Amino acid sequence: MQLLFEQLLNGLQLSLTLFLLAAGLTLVFGIMGVINLAHGSLYMLGAYAGALAAAKFGSFWLALPAALIAAGLIGAAMEWLVVRRLYALDHLSQVLATFGLILFFNGTIAWGVGRAPLQMDTPALLSGFVQLGPGLPYPTYRLAVMGVGVLVALGLWYVIARTKLGMLIRAGSDKREMVAALGVNIAGLFTLVFGLGALLAGLAGVLVGPIRSVQIGMGEQVLITTFVVIVVGGIGSIRGAFVGALLIGMCDTLSRAYAPMLLKMWLTGALADGLGAALSSIMIYLVMAVVLVVRPRGLFPAGG
Amino acid sequence: MGLNRQTFAALLVIACLIAVPYVAPMLGGNYVITLATRVVILAIAASSLDLLIGRGALVSFGHAAYFGLGGYVVGIAAFHLANDVPIFGWAGSNEALVVWPLAMLVSGFAALLIGALSLRTSGVYFIMITLAFAQMIYFVFIALKYYGGDDGLSMTSRNLFAGTRITNAQTFYWICLSALGLCLLIQWRLVVSRFGMALRGAASNERRMAALGFSVYGYRLVAFVIAGMMAGLAGALWANLNRFVSPDMLGWVRSGEFMVMVIMGGLSSLFGPIVGAAAFLLVETALAGWTEHWQVAFGPFVLLVALFAPRGIWGLVSGKGKP
Numbered sequence: 001m002q003l004l005f006e007q008l009l010n011g012l013q014l015s016l017t018l019f020l021l022a023a024g025l026t027l028v029f030g031i032m033g034v035i036n037l038a039h040g041s042l043y044m045l046g047a048y049a050g051a052l053a054a055a056k057f058g059s060f061w062l063a064l065p066a067a068l069i070a071a072g073l074i075g076a077a078m079e080w081l082v083v084r085r086l087y088a089l090d091h092l093s094q095v096l097a098t099f100g101l102i103l104f105f106n107g108t109i110a111w112g113v114g115r116a117p118l119q120m121d122t123p124a125l126l127s128g129f130v131q132l133g134p135g136l137p138y139p140t141y142r143l144a145v146m147g148v149g150v151l152v153a154l155g156l157w158y159v160i161a162r163t164k165l166g167m168l169i170r171a172g173s174d175k176r177e178m179v180a181a182l183g184v185n186i187a188g189l190f191t192l193v194f195g196l197g198a199l200l201a202g203l204a205g206v207l208v209g210p211i212r213s214v215q216i217g218m219g220e221q222v223l224i225t226t227f228v229v230i231v232v233g234g235i236g237s238i239r240g241a242f243v244g245a246l247l248i249g250m251c252d253t254l255s256r257a258y259a260p261m262l263l264k265m266w267l268t269g270a271l272a273d274g275l276g277a278a279l280s281s282i283m284i285y286l287v288m289a290v291v292l293v294v295r296p297r298g299l300f301p302a303g304g
Numbered sequence: 305m306g307l308n309r310q311t312f313a314a315l316l317v318i319a320c321l322i323a324v325p326y327v328a329p330m331l332g333g334n335y336v337i338t339l340a341t342r343v344v345i346l347a348i349a350a351s352s353l354d355l356l357i358g359r360g361a362l363v364s365f366g367h368a369a370y371f372g373l374g375g376y377v378v379g380i381a382a383f384h385l386a387n388d389v390p391i392f393g394w395a396g397s398n399e400a401l402v403v404w405p406l407a408m409l410v411s412g413f414a415a416l417l418i419g420a421l422s423l424r425t426s427g428v429y430f431i432m433i434t435l436a437f438a439q440m441i442y443f444v445f446i447a448l449k450y451y452g453g454d455d456g457l458s459m460t461s462r463n464l465f466a467g468t469r470i471t472n473a474q475t476f477y478w479i480c481l482s483a484l485g486l487c488l489l490i491q492w493r494l495v496v497s498r499f500g501m502a503l504r505g506a507a508s509n510e511r512r513m514a515a516l517g518f519s520v521y522g523y524r525l526v527a528f529v530i531a532g533m534m535a536g537l538a539g540a541l542w543a544n545l546n547r548f549v550s551p552d553m554l555g556w557v558r559s560g561e562f563m564v565m566v567i568m569g570g571l572s573s574l575f576g577p578i579v580g581a582a583a584f585l586l587v588e589t590a591l592a593g594w595t596e597h598w599q600v601a602f603g604p605f606v607l608l609v610a611l612f613a614p615r616g617i618w619g620l621v622s623g624k625g626k627p
Contacts, residue, residue: 091363093614096563096609100602100605100609101603103603106603108597235428277449278448292421293421296429
């Protein structure tokens with residue numbers, strides 16, 4: 001029971017991290033029609049900027065803004081130099097170009113920082129445990145990450161549902177051409193949304209830093225999970241991204257915790273271990289397959 | 305004029321491929337012939353992907369899955385034979401004429417399952433879903449510690465071909481080149497057939513083809529399976545070349561590289577993927593020889609190809625883009 005509760009919290013924390021990434025990715029696709037594989041690189045660069053700043057200044061509270069600034073600046077440069085040229089191209093060229101960007105960023109990190117993973121310390125203020133119930137300590141830092149995730153989700157909801165900017169974003173992801181035809185500066189909106197997505201990706205990266213090690217390839221791994229999230233949720237929809245992130249985050253965490261254990265009830269020894277490990281890592285793809293069979297455009301397709 | 309240039313370029317490519325075993329010994333023996341063999345094998349995989357991307361406008365981002373599965377079938381069959389452990393009552397095998405067709409069958413079957421699900425979607429969904437399914441297979445092989453997990457699986461020797469050991473690098477090159485020739489011949493017959501017309505028609509306007517009474521889904525699924533089988537054959541050859549298989553063969557970077565080859569070479573052209581595979585390996589080899597961090601230069605190169613040369617090298621050579 002305690003294990004289950006702890007795993008549920010871990011799942012929630014993963015879900016909220018995935019949401020930070022999925023929100024940016026789904027908006028960039030929904031509004032600009034650009035499929036950006038390098039979104040995971042922004043996450044990685046945020047984590048690296050945070051880890052390097054933390055190592056240099058010895059403070060998480062400086063690492064946080066460093067990660068945001070780095071991800072924001074690199075994101076802006078990326079939009080200005082590359083992504084802007086991709087709007088008019090087909091998906092194939094977009095995939096190829098952003099694939100090139102990933103190779104470039106991974107190579108640059110390997111060159112400048114090295115291939116060895118970096119570790120990031122939990123900030124002292126949040127390093128302890130919170131007693132959530134009798135015999136149920138939970139790391140304060142993970143709770144704080146969840147808090148940030150919830151705040152960002154609420155903030156995004158407010159911006160998108162209640163402000164004029166949000167209205168333009170919603171309209172843009174429904175009918176891009178119509179918004180442009182009504183005289184909205186769609187290029188400015190593109191840049192803003194891309195920058196917002198980059199910031200959120202960088203934030204996710206630096207928040208995850210103290211929980212997992214910071215290494216090359218972390219971006220691609222999370223990018224593919226994020227793809228699963230937005231495909232399940234429906235591309236272009238923030239609500240879909242949120243529901244998808246919850247579903248996938250929970251599924252992934254719970255199947256990793258319980259699939260090997262459940263299999264051991266029927267199978268024995270090495271076979272159960274092997275199958276359990278395989279099953280727990282493919283569970284989210286199975287969920288995606290089921291959703292697609294039922295609803296090929298995801299749970300909450302944007303644009304009707 | 306365009307046709308003449310294209311025919312000339314095609315003849316030049318064929319001449320180069322045939323000349324390799326005769327010229328290679330003069331240039332430094334096995335290194336050159338191994339490089340050429342890699343080009344030929346990757347060209348098989350890339351051309352099978354072109355059947356999907358170029359002819360069918362189906363941007364599959366998980367083509368490495370079928371390539372890697374083909375490789376693993378060869379590796380696993382050899383593993384069971386070498387360790388004397390039967391698998392599902394079968395002793396395993398080291399005979400190319402058994403395991404290569406088996407590799408194609410397994411890859412084709414995987415393509416059938418993945419295609420049947422993925423083809424329900426289109427556009428960007430299709431790209432992401434093919435990628436996600438390929439990653440799923442990748443993680444399965446990472447988790448299969450019995451077959452080496454992360455570290456991969458080594459083979460003690462190459463497969464036997466009709467009972468004869470393939471030791472000679474030249475012989476293996478001829479085998480791979482024949483396989484490429486056969487695949488291209490099949491593709492050429494397919495493209496000019498009713499099947500190819502339907503596939504290309506659906507690529508340019510799906511609703512029109514459906515209105516004409518064609519089962520677009522069915523045609524696409526068949527193309528997906530054929531491409532998967534050819535990629536599986538390429539994977540089986542690749543496993544033989546390196547005498548090693550690992551999850552990297554299935555990874556998404558490999559899928560991306562196949563796409564780069566197809567586009568760099570030129571979409572919807574039989575010879576484009578060969579040129580693309582050759583150019584890709586030459587650039588990679590040159591950059592890797594220059595610096596360990598070759599990706600720093602290779603990434604922007606790929607980016608520039610995507611932005612400024614969407615018709616690829618073949619498009620420049622033959623003087624026309626999509627036929």
